[in-house]
Amino acid sequence: MEVDMAGGYVMNIQDFSVNDGEGIRTNIFLAGCPLTCAWCSNPEGQTLQNAMTSYMTVEEVTDKVKKQMLFYRMSGGGVTFSGGEATVQQEFLRCLAGRLYDMGISLAIETCGQFAFEEVRDILGKMDLIFYDIKHMDAGKHRTFTGISNEKILSNVSKTARLGIPLIIRVPVIHGVNTDGGNLERTFAFVKKEAPLAKLELLPYHTFGEGKYAELGMPLPPASFQTPSQGEIEAWNEAARKVGIETISYR
Numbered sequence: 001m002e003v004d005m006a007g008g009y010v011m012n013i014q015d016f017s018v019n020d021g022e023g024i025r026t027n028i029f030l031a032g033c034p035l036t037c038a039w040c041s042n043p044e045g046q047t048l049q050n051a052m053t054s055y056m057t058v059e060e061v062t063d064k065v066k067k068q069m070l071f072y073r074m075s076g077g078g079v080t081f082s083g084g085e086a087t088v089q090q091e092f093l094r095c096l097a098g099r100l101y102d103m104g105i106s107l108a109i110e111t112c113g114q115f116a117f118e119e120v121r122d123i124l125g126k127m128d129l130i131f132y133d134i135k136h137m138d139a140g141k142h143r144t145f146t147g148i149s150n151e152k153i154l155s156n157v158s159k160t161a162r163l164g165i166p167l168i169i170r171v172p173v174i175h176g177v178n179t180d181g182g183n184l185e186r187t188f189a190f191v192k193k194e195a196p197l198a199k200l201e202l203l204p205y206h207t208f209g210e211g212k213y214a215e216l217g218m219p220l221p222p223a224s225f226q227t228p229s230q231g232e233i234e235a236w237n238e239a240a241r242k243v244g245i246e247t248i249s250y251r
């Protein structure tokens, strides 16, 4: 599907968000994703066009964002690009980020890291904050649960860190996927080595998106996926801090 620079496919534009960056923010969820994570809470973002996405022009998105400028200024907030994977619609994202950057709006992005770094470097360079997901350290298990290997995702971590933009590594924590075999401890060691200044946010698995699966005619995530307890999350946060990583939570 060709997407021109005038617009692209949007899942949702959510005002008054406080979970993905500083202050009061607008989250722009762009459709399309190279992964098919079995636990995805935004499965409508896995394809560009479906019953839950709509085409919007850069102008339409910008006009909507403009109405929230006062809230960004008052709260130190801004706009967070999310998805899906926002870099899939690269030209649309580039246009939007450029336009909002020129308006003086603080920008953040949530990414799964599966991108050609040199192609998106200029876009990332406009961000004040980058959230970067690491889902599994084992390439085979990564492929099993997300549909692709983790090779490019892991190699892009250090490249992204070297941009010098505040970086938060996010790990969805899911029993039945990535909590066994020392995987989280390996993740922390990797982060410390490849992105020494990055902070870490552990995101416990949730099932809030399950209603969308029925709407899209998709099978639900396996029942074997389980949410860790608050105590377990705190213990893993403590393990990360022990290797010198600052932990954070926007939730």
Ligand code: SF4
Residues within 6 Å of the ligand: 033, 034, 035, 036, 037, 039, 040, 041, 042, 043, 045, 046, 083, 084, 085, 112
């Ligand atoms: S990377 Fe995010 S949006 Fe894409 S499939 Fe995985 S959880 Fe869903």
